[in-house]
Amino acid sequence: MKMAWWIFMSLLTIQIILIQYMVEEFLAGHTEDLFYYLLALGFMFVLTFITYLFFRKVDKVMDH
Structure with missing residues (x-):
């Protein structure tokens, strides 16, 4: 999870x-x-949300 923190x-x-x-x-x-x-900021918010979802799924997979 250190990688997710830095990202x-x-x-x-x-x-x-x-x-x-x-x-x-x-x-x-x-x-x-x-x-x-504003467009760039919106893109960064979307990218951050997608990254959050990705690392949440990775965390669930690593727990099993």
């Missing part, structure tokens, strides 16, 4: 960085780029 931490780090960029772009008045950051 989750890296995905969360990417999400935090994307949110930071979105806030900076918004405060700078560059709202035309926010849509692309």
Whole structure:
């Protein structure tokens, strides 16, 4: 499960960085780029959820 921990931490780090960029772009008045950051953030959330489901299944298989 150590591998899952590091993958989750890296995905969360990417999400935090994307949110930071979105806030900076918004405060700078560059709202035309926010849509692309929002798409990237949504993709990262979906990828994190799929990874969570994968490692949950792997954990169940390893227990049997």
